[in-house]
Amino acid sequence: MTTVSMARSEMEGLIMADEVIEEIRRSLTDPATGELVQVAARFDAVDARFDAVDARLDRMDARFDGIDARLDRMDARLEGMDAWLDRLDGRVDRLSGRFSEFDTRLSAIEESLRDPETGELVQVAASLKSLEAQQTKILAILELMRP
Structure with a gap:
């Protein structure tokens, strides 16, 4: 599982947790006044924390998207370098063949110049x-x- 997918999974978990908090809040509401019984302030604090975590996860998700884009660009560059190296290998092979042929010709010329x-x-x-x-x-x- 990639880091981006893990972050997204955690974000979905936080959304589900937010829904659970809302359900608990409804169950603790005083039907006569419509206000939460004793825990309103705590739930607000927890809700604020979840919002902060959610914002942090959004920033992390954006960073991971940037990292993925950079990795894609690096992969493309590496593929280009591989193609360049393949072309260079072909040139080196041709030069090696020419040098081998040159060496053979030089040996033949040297032999013809011997007494x-x-x-x-x-x-x-x-x-x-x-x-x-x-x-x-x-x-x-x-x-x-x-x-």
Whole structure:
């Protein structure tokens, strides 16, 4: 049972209690004068208290209606966020597929640039051969310069 329905149930109970008080008041009325016997002031005080409680319950009911409206708006926002996350998941899946395809293509390109004999990248192998040739020339020059 929700808080709003509990408050409404209590309010209905207070209305029934008000009717019971009215019935008791009628039974305690002096038929000759039409006035209550000894308890008029007490019933008035109790009646005022019930009115105050009834007003308080009305305010609570209004607050709970406001809370229900806010919860409905929050639910709508959450549903919107769920839809947005679903769209985002789709985009992430597509990007993941593209990155996987990119990785496969990159591996194929890298493999095509390798020297079949050494397994090194062609540019690296060419650079190493060039460095070895220059090293040989430098060593030859150094040999010639020795006394």
